[in-house]
Amino acid sequence: ILNVEQSPQSLHVQEGDSTNFTCSFPSSNFYALHWYRWETAKSPEALFVMTLNGDEKKKGRISATLNTKEGYSYLYIKGSQPEDSATYLCALQQSGNQFYFGTGTSLTVIP
């Protein structure tokens, strides 16, 4: 069984605060690391696909970094807004089309 771990499990922040959470994964057989946002009653939405060690990607107020040697990725949200409330999932892609998801970090942004 391959473990992809996300922390914290849940998080409550005030509107305007910046926040970050972690995805840890085994570094062997690494192919790509994916981040998804999953809002209640909707489908998971792709945020980033990261492949290179040291990669940093940004989409508006959300950014992510990747360290494949030590096996972790951080997701940052700057100036959280209520519409950022969702579960954030990371998924390790090993060679081919094998994906291993974490259990997600549930973010609630309090207005």
Next chain:
Amino acid sequence: DAMVIQNPRYQVTQFGKPVTLSCSQTLNHNVMYWYQQKSSQAPKLLFHYYDKDFNNEADTPDNFQSRRPNTSFCFLDIRSPGLGDAAMYLCATSGPRTGSSNQPQHFGDGTRLSIL
């Protein structure tokens, strides 16, 4: 808009009564996936198709089967559902037909399966 559509959104079946969940896509993606997510757990990959090539995960129960009659449709068949099979079932697609394999996945809204 191009999308991944799962039907139905909610499905109730009886213990042991076969059930089929469906997924269709208008993205023309060559890879289609089925995931099972139980409450508070990570989505777990059951199997995927790369075009017509079927790839079963080693720990997917034999009770779970899949069919992909064409590029657009993929079905999940549960032959004899048990109480432990109650879960959210997510379908996803990835890749343009000639694209590289580290493309993001596009998910449907899921089917929540309940077993009576």
